[in-house]
Amino acid sequence: DIQMTQSPSSLSASVGDRVTITCRASQGISNYLAWFQQKPGKAPKSLIYAASSLQSGVPSKFSGSGSGTDFTLTISSLQPEDFATYYCQQYNFYPYTFGQGTKLEIK
Amino acid sequence: QVQLVQSGAEVKKPGASVKVSCKASGYTFTSYFMHWVRQAPGQGLEWMGIINPSGGSTTYAQKFQGRVTMTRDTSTSTVYMELSSLRSEDTAVYYCARSDVVRGVIDYWGQGTLVTVSS
Numbered sequence: 606d607i608q609m610t611q612s613p614s615s616l617s618a619s620v621g622d623r624v625t626i627t628c629r630a631s632q633g634i635s636n637y638l639a640w641f642q643q644k645p646g647k648a649p650k651s652l653i654y655a656a657s658s659l660q661s662g663v664p665s666k667f668s669g670s671g672s673g674t675d676f677t678l679t680i681s682s683l684q685p686e687d688f689a690t691y692y693c694q695q696y697n698f699y700p701y702t703f704g705q706g707t708k709l710e711i712k
Numbered sequence: 713q714v715q716l717v718q719s720g721a722e723v724k725k726p727g728a729s730v731k732v733s734c735k736a737s738g739y740t741f742t743s744y745f746m747h748w749v750r751q752a753p754g755q756g757l758e759w760m761g762i763i764n765p766s767g768g769s770t771t772y773a774q775k776f777q778g779r780v781t782m783t784r785d786t787s788t789s790t791v792y793m794e795l796s797s798l799r800s801e802d803t804a805v806y807y808c809a810r811s812d813v814v815r816g817v818i819d820y821w822g823q824g825t826l827v828t829v830s831s
Binding site for chain 1: 759
């Protein structure tokens with residue numbers, strides 16, 4: 606199975622900050638990489654697919670990049686509603702696998 | 713609008729089975745795959761498998777092979793996930809999630825179903 610490793614596991618930031626989360630795959634996955642946002646007690650929400658394409662309705666403050674094994678999610682101008690846990694997921698090979706999550710907290 | 717509505721919470725004893733449903737609406741049911749993903753309390757997301765509602769073909773994660781069965785009913789646009797031989801470690805929220813058939817990209821999620829396994 607492909608292992609997805611996110612860093613950091615947790616991150617403290619202030620409203621207005623820009624943050625970057627990294628996701629590394631244990632082997633190459635081309636650009637078959639998605640990002641999800643999850644708030645406590647809620648289902649995940651799809652943000653990005655194909656490493657850098659925004660899902661419909663997702664604001665442009667979210668951006669993704671990368672290919673192969675190394676990927677990033679950047680969130681600019683943090684607002685209170687952005688504080689959540691973020692997961693990456695590879696969908697190049699079965700079983701699809703997720704990173705362990707990055708919890709973004711308010712400083 | 714696309715909606716995936718899951719069945720309600722379940723409490724099961726160890727060794728029992730559970731069957732969770734996910735009713736789809738707002739799109740052509742057979743034109744999208746459906747995944748099942750679970751999340752144990754305080755833990756991350758774990759992919760369990762996928763079903764093609766068109767023909768019923770499935771792919772399961774090795775971890776669940778032999779214990780999980782995913783089926784669908786095209787007449788009601790509903791997919792089902794049955795997990796057998798339940799143990800306490802199966803206590804989790806179970807989600808269905810839709811993906812397109814070409815790229816495998818998950819776009820919509822159900823609200824989740826809490827399954828508690830306890831004696």
